[in-house]
Amino acid sequence: MADAIASERGPQRAHAEGHGAAAxxxxxxxxxxxxRGWITTVDHKRIGIMYASAALFFLLVGGLEALLIRVQLxxxxxxFIGAETYNQLFTMHGTTMIFLVAxxxxxxxxxxxxxxxxxxxxxxxxxLNALSFWVFLFGGLFLNSSWLFGAAPNTSWVGYANLTxxxxxxxLNVDFWVIGLSIVGISSLIGAINFITTIINxxxxxxxxxxxxxxxWMTFVTxxxxxxxxxxxxxxxxxxxxxxxxxxxxxxxxxxxxxxxxQHLFWIFGHPEVYILILPSFGIISEVVPTFSRxxxxxxxxxxxxxxxxxFIGWGVWSHHMFTTGLGPIADSFFVASTMxxxxxxxxxxFNWLATMWGGxxxxxxxxxxxxxxxxxxxxxxLSGIMHASAPVDLQQHDSYFVVAHFHxxxxxxxxxxLFAGFYYWYPKVTGRLMSETLGKWHFWTFxxxxxxxxxxxxxxxLFGMPRxxxxxxxxxxxxxxxxxxxxxxxxxxxxxxxxxxxxxxxxRRGTPAAANPWDAPTLxxxxxxxxxxxxxxxxxxxxxxxxLWKGAAAGPDRAVAxxxxxxxxxxxxxxxxxxxxxxxxxxxxxxxxxxxxPLIGLAVTAVCVYSWAFQPAFRAES
Amino acid sequence: MEIAHHPPTATGLDNxxxxxxxxxGSETLFFGSLISTYMVYKGxxxxxxxxxxxxxxxxxxxxxxxxxxxSLAMVLALNAVQRGxxxxxxxxxxxxxxxxxxxxxxxxxxxTTFVHEGLTIQTNVFGSAFYVLTxxxxxxxxxxxxxxxxxxxxxxxxxxxxxxxxxxxxxxLYWHFVDVVWIVIFTLIYLIP
Numbered sequence: 001m002a003d004a005i006a007s008e009r010g011p012q013r014a015h016a017e018g019h020g021a022a023a024x025x026x027x028x029x030x031x032x033x034x035x036r037g038w039i040t041t042v043d044h045k046r047i048g049i050m051y052a053s054a055a056l057f058f059l060l061v062g063g064l065e066a067l068l069i070r071v072q073l074x075x076x077x078x079x080f081i082g083a084e085t086y087n088q089l090f091t092m093h094g095t096t097m098i099f100l101v102a103x104x105x106x107x108x109x110x111x112x113x114x115x116x117x118x119x120x121x122x123x124x125x126x127x128l129n130a131l132s133f134w135v136f137l138f139g140g141l142f143l144n145s146s147w148l149f150g151a152a153p154n155t156s157w158v159g160y161a162n163l164t165x166x167x168x169x170x171x172l173n174v175d176f177w178v179i180g181l182s183i184v185g186i187s188s189l190i191g192a193i194n195f196i197t198t199i200i201n202x203x204x205x206x207x208x209x210x211x212x213x214x215x216x217w218m219t220f221v222t223x224x225x226x227x228x229x230x231x232x233x234x235x236x237x238x239x240x241x242x243x244x245x246x247x248x249x250x251x252x253x254x255x256x257x258x259x260x261x262x263q264h265l266f267w268i269f270g271h272p273e274v275y276i277l278i279l280p281s282f283g284i285i286s287e288v289v290p291t292f293s294r295x296x297x298x299x300x301x302x303x304x305x306x307x308x309x310x311x312f313i314g315w316g317v318w319s320h321h322m323f324t325t326g327l328g329p330i331a332d333s334f335f336v337a338s339t340m341x342x343x344x345x346x347x348x349x350x351f352n353w354l355a356t357m358w359g360g361x362x363x364x365x366x367x368x369x370x371x372x373x374x375x376x377x378x379x380x381x382x383l384s385g386i387m388h389a390s391a392p393v394d395l396q397q398h399d400s401y402f403v404v405a406h407f408h409x410x411x412x413x414x415x416x417x418x419l420f421a422g423f424y425y426w427y428p429k430v431t432g433r434l435m436s437e438t439l440g441k442w443h444f445w446t447f448x449x450x451x452x453x454x455x456x457x458x459x460x461x462x463l464f465g466m467p468r469x470x471x472x473x474x475x476x477x478x479x480x481x482x483x484x485x486x487x488x489x490x491x492x493x494x495x496x497x498x499x500x501x502x503x504x505x506x507x508x509r510r511g512t513p514a515a516a517n518p519w520d521a522p523t524l525x526x527x528x529x530x531x532x533x534x535x536x537x538x539x540x541x542x543x544x545x546x547x548x549l550w551k552g553a554a555a556g557p558d559r560a561v562a563x564x565x566x567x568x569x570x571x572x573x574x575x576x577x578x579x580x581x582x583x584x585x586x587x588x589x590x591x592x593x594x595x596x597x598x599p600l601i602g603l604a605v606t607a608v609c610v611y612s613w614a615f616q617p618a619f620r621a622e623s
Numbered sequence: 624m625e626i627a628h629h630p631p632t633a634t635g636l637d638n639x640x641x642x643x644x645x646x647x648g649s650e651t652l653f654f655g656s657l658i659s660t661y662m663v664y665k666g667x668x669x670x671x672x673x674x675x676x677x678x679x680x681x682x683x684x685x686x687x688x689x690x691x692x693x694s695l696a697m698v699l700a701l702n703a704v705q706r707g708x709x710x711x712x713x714x715x716x717x718x719x720x721x722x723x724x725x726x727x728x729x730x731x732x733x734x735t736t737f738v739h740e741g742l743t744i745q746t747n748v749f750g751s752a753f754y755v756l757t758x759x760x761x762x763x764x765x766x767x768x769x770x771x772x773x774x775x776x777x778x779x780x781x782x783x784x785x786x787x788x789x790x791x792x793x794x795x796l797y798w799h800f801v802d803v804v805w806i807v808i809f810t811l812i813y814l815i816p
Contacts, residue, residue: 124638189649197642201632227645231653235660238755248744248751250660256667256748265656611773 024531025049040573042126043534047133048112049430054137055104056501061144062096065089067494070454074487076475086471087154088173092144094157095177098277099184100140102411105419106280107136107188110195110219113426116525116532117213119204119541124197126571127618128190134581136187142589143180146173153177156469158270159240161251161262166244172592175244179588182237185230186584192226195219204524206543210304213523213546214297217304218283221311225272225279228315233269236262245591260325267318275314277411278378279307281418282349285371288421289353291521292368293360296547299352306345306352313342323394332391339389343382350379365519366440370421373448374414381409384459399469402462408455420447420500427504428518432530433511439503446496453489457482522547535568572620576613583609643793647800654804657759658811661752665812668747677737680813686729687809690764693722694802697795704778707785713778716791719798720771723764730761753812760808763801770794 025046027037038046069089072080081089111129115122123129146152151172155164164174199220203212212220239250240262249255251262290297297303319327319335353375362368384406388394397403420443427435461482466473473479517526526549528536545551587602632638665674696718703711734754737743744754774794777783783790 124642193642193645193649196645197638201634201636201638201641203633205633207633227649228652231649232656235653235656238759239660242744242751242755246744248755249748250664250751252748254669256664256669257751258663258667261660261663265660268656 024534037573039578040130040575042122042130042571042573042577044111044115044123044126044129045430045532045534047129048108048110050133051104051108051111051136054133054140055101055108056504058096058100058104058140058144059497060501062093062101063494063497065093065096067490069093070487070490072471073473073483075484076473076477076480078472081471083471084154087156087469088147088152090469091153091156091177092147095143095153095181096140098157098273098411099181100136100143102277102415102419103188104136104140106222106277106415107132107191109215109280109284109419109422109426110191110223112430113525114195114198114216114219115202116429116528116536117216117523118199118202118207119524119537119543120198120202121536121540121568122571123194124201125194127574127577127613128194130574130577131581132187132191132194134578135190135584136184138581138585139180139183139187142183142585143176146176146180149176151176153180158266159262160266161240161259162253162257164240164244165251166247174240175592178237178240178244179591182234182241183585183588185234185237188226189230189234192223192230195223196227199223204541204543207524210301211543211546214286214300214303214307215280215283218279218286218307221307222276222279225276225311225314229269229272229276232265236265236269239265241591245594246596260322263322263325264318267321268315271318271321272311272314274410275310277415278418279310281374281415281422282307284418284422284425285353285374286349287521287523288367288371288425289356290547291425291519292363292365292371293357294363294520295356295360296522296550297352298355298358300546303349303352306348309345310342313338313345317342320389320391320394323391324398336389336391340386343386343389346382350375350382365424366435366437366444367421367424367519369441369444370417370424373444374417374421377409377413377417377451381406381411381413384409397462399467400462401458401466401468404468405455405458405462408451408458412451412455417447420444423500423504425519426525427507428511428514429525429530429532431508431511432514433507433509434514434518435503435507435511439499439506443496443499443503446492446499450489450492450494450496454486454493455489457485457489461486517549522550524548533567535570538568569619571618574613574616574618576609576616580606580609580613583607637789639789639793640796643796647796650800650804654756654760654807657752657756658807661756661812664748664752668749670747672737672740672742672746672749674749674753674812675816677740677742678813679733679736682729683733683809683813686726686733687805689722689729690726690805691802693719693726694799696722697798701788701791701795704783704788704791705785709778709781709784712783712791713775716771716775716778720768720775723768723771723798727761727764727768730757730764756812757808760801760804763804767794767798767801770797 027033038050041047068081069086072078072086072089111123143153149172153159153176154173155169155177159174159177163169164178199212199216239248242248243250243252249257251257251259253259286297286303316338317335319325319331320339323332323335353371357372384402388397388403388406424435424440427433461479462468464477464479464482466477466479473483514530516529518530519526524541524543525532527541541548583602583606585602586605587599590599590602593599632641634641696715700712700715700719703715737750742750742753744750771794774783774791
């Protein structure tokens with residue numbers, strides 16, 4: 001089939017071969033067969049698409065929550081929504097955006113891209129991968145189902161003890177939060193173990209660690225942070241659940257419990273979590289910037305080491321969230337120093353990206369614009385971070401809108417901007433069509449204007465003394481104008497996000513057909529057709545350099561599409577991952593019955609599913 | 624076809640083994656957090672019973688000895704399956720599981736005694752931290768016992784042979800890890816006053 005090999009350079013040929021998106025993402029036998037195919041899929045590409053779809057749905061939910069918050073704050077002493085609804089909105093906005101949007105969007109890219117970048121046919125544990133997704137989805141839906149009961153979590157995304165105790169939060173709100181987060185955490189842990197194994201073990205021959213694409217590297221570092229940080233928040237959530245459901249005393253001061261323990265456990269997870277959010281985006285733009293500068297990444301080993309260092313030091317800075325707790329001068333000094341130190345590897349990366357662009361043949365595609373946007377906006381967020389790395393400064397800024405401005409500059413300006421770059425960059429690989437550049441530029445510029453108009457004024461609002469998490473403010477504070485500007489910015493940002501979603505939907509059918517390597521990018525995922533066949537690589541490639549498609553024997557898209565009978569044998573679909581996910585979720589949810597043996601029903605369901613799973617062969621004959 | 628199912632890995636290690644080691648790494652943080660909390664809380668209780676009033680070192684020493692000895696049986700089970708000895712595998716897997724069951728029996732006895740002496744999970748922070756920590760360890764031992772009994776049943780049915788020794792090896796990794804955690808718990812919670 002020399003023809004098939006040659007056809008890789010032309011999109012029309014690839015479609016003529018029957019490898020278009022429609023053929024890849026539907027199953028023969030009609031709608032029901034397709035639905036069943038997706039529910040039982042173990043294909044990392046389909047799972048990646050499901051992660052992205054679910055996360056984008058939650059993005060719209062979390063965005064709507066943000067807009068309601070901004071309407072409430074647009075004018076002083078507003079009574080648009082009451083304090084109670086406001087508490088639920090900001091809690092769910094934070095929880096949703098972090099756990100149900102930013103993390104799963106990154107995981108969507110891990111799923112779709114990493115196996116292709118390392119020359120593998122799937123992840124190490126395809127069924128666990130499906131489990132990971134379904135557990136995440138059920139956890140996210142359960143958390144949001146709290147709205148239907150009028151009992152959405154209302155104690156902020158950090159859920160400080162002992163506000164979360166039964167005494168001070170007697171309703172179901174905190175129950176939904178502690179259970180929902182526990183379920184979602186299980187998903188992250190399983191995913192992390194899967195990707196660590198995949199990246200260590202499934203690299204193509206010749207793809208040594210120091211030849212791995214930066215996105216794969218940052219996925220690796222992120223997965224390690226997840227594997228070590230998730231168990232800590234798991235323990236904190238278990239303590240909180242035990243306090244609420246079994247009347248233990250972990251966070252009951254009257255019984256000797258220490259609410260500050262919650263803060264330590266939460267932030268020992270919570271600060272590494274910040275790097276869980278940002279490192280994948282650092283990885284994405286470390287692919288995008290070289291591609292559109294037509295230069296290899298400047299100082300590749302330094303960027304890798306900086307990423308690893310961030311992962312390590314990220315473990316030693318958590319108490320900078322707790323300067324106002326009163327830990328004493330020695331602890332404070334330590335965390336001031338470590339926080340300032342972690343800015344160094346982060347700053348190093350900024351210079352590496354700038355040096356990569358320096359003297360390059362720049363192409364300002366939408367992906368590249370978002371990558372440059374990250375470098376610019378994230379740097380602003382980094383600088384305000386350095387400001388409150390200093391404990392005395394932090395004492396002034398803590399719990400004010402200055403902090404809100406800071407972390408939106410890092411998480412939206414850093415993580416989300418990088419994820420947008422990733423969407424524009426890899427969309428053609430996933431769908432076989434390019435996203436509209438016209439809509440993309442509209443998206444980018446409305447995003448830049450909307451984002452900065454929303455959050456830049458909040459620096460001032462915070463320094464002028466407006467506390468966060470309070471549903472209104474007096475007119476005498478004189479902050480009505482700044483807040484109105486923020487609200488207008490938020491709506492522009494909202495429109496920009498709708499343009500993005502419309503671009504995603506529209507381009508799937510009407511985008512320009514894309515060749516295997518539409519950007520002339522250097523890494524392996526661009527050597528297979530767009531979209532890739534379900535087995536990715538008919539023949540596992542051999543890698544001889546960091547930029548295999550730019551130089552070396554593997555240069556150019558040359559991975560043959562297998563012909564009829566020669567297709568590699570792939571793992572069979574399985575219903576057990578989704579059923580096991582139901583069992584795991586049920587176990588947690590049944591805690592709400594507050595009868596000690598009821599969750600055991602869920603545990604029994606899980607056990608049955610796990611056994612059925614273990615005895616079902618991963619590879620079965622096609623029926 | 625068998626080669627297609629299990630292509631050689633970049634490190635030569637089996638995926639399952641590597642994945643399981645990663646899981647164990649993650650578990651150390653889980654137990655580390657539970658144990659740290661216990662250490663912070665053991666002297667924080669404002670009402671009794673206090674740790675030194677209920678913890679019974681001689682009795683727990685016996686159950687500790689049984690649990691640690693079961694690790695030896697686990698090693699022998701792996702050795703037997705690698706030699707292809709079905710009877711040996713079955714014997715030692717069962718011996719390991721029985722060791723685990725005896726340990727769980729001791730734990731049930733210990734918990735019951737403590738409750739009679741007035742220490743429940745709700746009594747004070749010491750009780751909360753103690754029961755949650757040792758309870759999670761006990762849950763891990765229970766999962767291990769079920770796992771070992773499942774492997775023993777499969778061995779009895781002739782479904783585990785020399786080529787499946789990795790399945791026993793991974794169960795062994797888990798079992799030894801749970802034992803190591805207990806050594807830390809026994810030292811920090813029981814032996815150090």
